[in-house]
Amino acid sequence: MKDNMYLVEAKDVVKYFPLQFGLFKRKAADIKAVDKVSFGIKSGETLGLVGESGCGKTTTGRCILRLYDLTAGNIYFDGEDITILGGERLRRIRRDMQLIFQDPYASLDPRMSVGDIIGEPLLVHNLVKGKEYKEQAKEMMKLVELDANMSDRYPHEFSGGQRQRIGIARALSTRPKFIVCDEPVSALDVSIQAQIIKLLTRLKEELSLTYLFIAHDLSVVRYISDRVAVMYLGKIVEITHSAELYAKPLHPYTQALLSAVPIPNPEVDRQRTRILLVGDVPSPLFPPRGCHFHTRCQCAIAECREKEPQLRNLGNEHWVSCHVV
Amino acid sequence: MTETVLEIKDLRTYFYIREGELRAVDGLSYTIKKGEFVALVGESACGKSVSALSIMRLIPNPPGIIVGGEIIFDGKDLLKQSEEEMRAIRGNRIAMVFQEPMTSLNPVLTVGRQLAESLELHRGFDKESALGEAVKFLKLVGIPDAERRVNQYPYQFSGGMQQRIMIAMALTCEPALLIADEPTTSVDVTVQAQLMELINNLRSEFGMAVLLITHNLGVVARYADHVVVMYAGRLMESASTDDIYSNPRHPYTMGLIASVPRLDLPRDRSIHVISGLPPDLTRLPKNICPFAPRCQFKDHRCTELRPELEQVGDGHYAACFRHNEIQSLVEHEK
Numbered sequence: 001m002k003d004n005m006y007l008v009e010a011k012d013v014v015k016y017f018p019l020q021f022g023l024f025k026r027k028a029a030d031i032k033a034v035d036k037v038s039f040g041i042k043s044g045e046t047l048g049l050v051g052e053s054g055c056g057k058t059t060t061g062r063c064i065l066r067l068y069d070l071t072a073g074n075i076y077f078d079g080e081d082i083t084i085l086g087g088e089r090l091r092r093i094r095r096d097m098q099l100i101f102q103d104p105y106a107s108l109d110p111r112m113s114v115g116d117i118i119g120e121p122l123l124v125h126n127l128v129k130g131k132e133y134k135e136q137a138k139e140m141m142k143l144v145e146l147d148a149n150m151s152d153r154y155p156h157e158f159s160g161g162q163r164q165r166i167g168i169a170r171a172l173s174t175r176p177k178f179i180v181c182d183e184p185v186s187a188l189d190v191s192i193q194a195q196i197i198k199l200l201t202r203l204k205e206e207l208s209l210t211y212l213f214i215a216h217d218l219s220v221v222r223y224i225s226d227r228v229a230v231m232y233l234g235k236i237v238e239i240t241h242s243a244e245l246y247a248k249p250l251h252p253y254t255q256a257l258l259s260a261v262p263i264p265n266p267e268v269d270r271q272r273t274r275i276l277l278v279g280d281v282p283s284p285l286f287p288p289r290g291c292h293f294h295t296r297c298q299c300a301i302a303e304c305r306e307k308e309p310q311l312r313n314l315g316n317e318h319w320v321s322c323h324v325v
Numbered sequence: 326m327t328e329t330v331l332e333i334k335d336l337r338t339y340f341y342i343r344e345g346e347l348r349a350v351d352g353l354s355y356t357i358k359k360g361e362f363v364a365l366v367g368e369s370a371c372g373k374s375v376s377a378l379s380i381m382r383l384i385p386n387p388p389g390i391i392v393g394g395e396i397i398f399d400g401k402d403l404l405k406q407s408e409e410e411m412r413a414i415r416g417n418r419i420a421m422v423f424q425e426p427m428t429s430l431n432p433v434l435t436v437g438r439q440l441a442e443s444l445e446l447h448r449g450f451d452k453e454s455a456l457g458e459a460v461k462f463l464k465l466v467g468i469p470d471a472e473r474r475v476n477q478y479p480y481q482f483s484g485g486m487q488q489r490i491m492i493a494m495a496l497t498c499e500p501a502l503l504i505a506d507e508p509t510t511s512v513d514v515t516v517q518a519q520l521m522e523l524i525n526n527l528r529s530e531f532g533m534a535v536l537l538i539t540h541n542l543g544v545v546a547r548y549a550d551h552v553v554v555m556y557a558g559r560l561m562e563s564a565s566t567d568d569i570y571s572n573p574r575h576p577y578t579m580g581l582i583a584s585v586p587r588l589d590l591p592r593d594r595s596i597h598v599i600s601g602l603p604p605d606l607t608r609l610p611k612n613i614c615p616f617a618p619r620c621q622f623k624d625h626r627c628t629e630l631r632p633e634l635e636q637v638g639d640g641h642y643a644a645c646f647r648h649n650e651i652q653s654l655v656e657h658e659k
Binding site for chain 2: 260
């Protein structure tokens, strides 16, 4: 496959955070948040990125948006290598890639009116003159099904679901092509969560958007994604089409993760086999040798402790990194 | 019939705030039998946590007052107990586990010290033997290397481990009832599975009843015997877990179940969306169905009268005027 088929591509992306200590901030070790992650997202596609807390999924999302500088690897956007882009050219690209945050309470400035919050990116990118942004902000509010007459109100006057709509409207205001949705529904109630998922799906169709959808809830990710990547301790362990992954998970970690999600129907749930993982996720400071998952894996063999598995294509674009499969 | 551990009758907890009277819990009734696993389900601010705090008599006053109802535990009405009598019950006969283990544990005391406290207070252990007993409880909840870790501080444990410690603390006095308020909301699914298995196993081991407060309908389906659904402070529906999922009789319960994306159903199935927002409790008219503004099956009665809880089946109750026709209405809708 040629590179230019993807709107966004990550190639061997590595992001280490130095752990410093002492008076002179000596570097003690590296936190290996993202360790050689590669994937591509085609235009109009939604890639789901799942994994537990601390697996590096948010860091991956931020690396792609160039909010972090990479330790190694490359990011391509629209065919262009943006890994070391800076200044005006980076600003130009940023118009096309936006971020929706998890916590609609923490991510909106409480002192700004909703209209200003939504319109601010337009001013930052010099897309409008003067007060024009106010009109555009109102348009955006209608787009996300908010009452445009409420543009002079402040975030605290809105409920959690409405605030998330404000966050979405702000992300959309510069008419981006690509949006990283970082756990956009995990802070919301079930009935509101369904509303926001529907909204994101509709917007994607209407504005032909491309999403990287980061979440820990596998049922939500399945609903919205075309393809899904599963991360564990900074690495992608399995990546394939959504239907394939959920019907035929191959990596032992994916299998355990899926079996841990209870199904809201007692009859169906009783018939499922459950794999209960023991222990916690090891520290990304000192990840286990060999396969990162071998310490909790039921299928681990001697090789898993020694040699690090690589992603292999097992047909039908189903990539798994496991020695046993 | 198995004996009843807790019986709540028409509980009403109101808050008096600047905006007016807020009926956080308005006429809640249910019972929990010995060893039973009951789930109290509802969205944020539906009054589920306030009802649990009412059982423990931990409602801050002012602004909150339990204005009416009965909470019968061990044959006594908890609402009539003195503060001193309540102290002998709290953490002893009824224990509680909260959502955020990090904010519930004391950061400057070792976990052993915190576990030993209730052993000394309620079970007459001296300082030294209490610490030994604490190690036993840490082992019980699956904390490896308990002898060493008993002397560590909360920050040295992961979120899942901290929640295990909270559960150990709750168990120290072998309570008859464990109230778990969203115990797995802040942890990952694999840890959630570990914690729920732990609570469920301990329930059979100790023969205690569990009241789980949650919004996760998957966890409810997997573990609960009985489900109580709340909305805007009111009881909407109460039934056995199998009945609630296979034969829900309240449109809110139906909507809630249908709005969860599911792993087992076809991916292109469109999820149900309950339109609108939960009501502002200070402005909600007292004598209508609180769900009526968002209900697609409402008729004139729903906005004029308050539906009372009616028995609709064996141990199955619903507060809806149209509970008899609701199933056929949904079929018709499809």
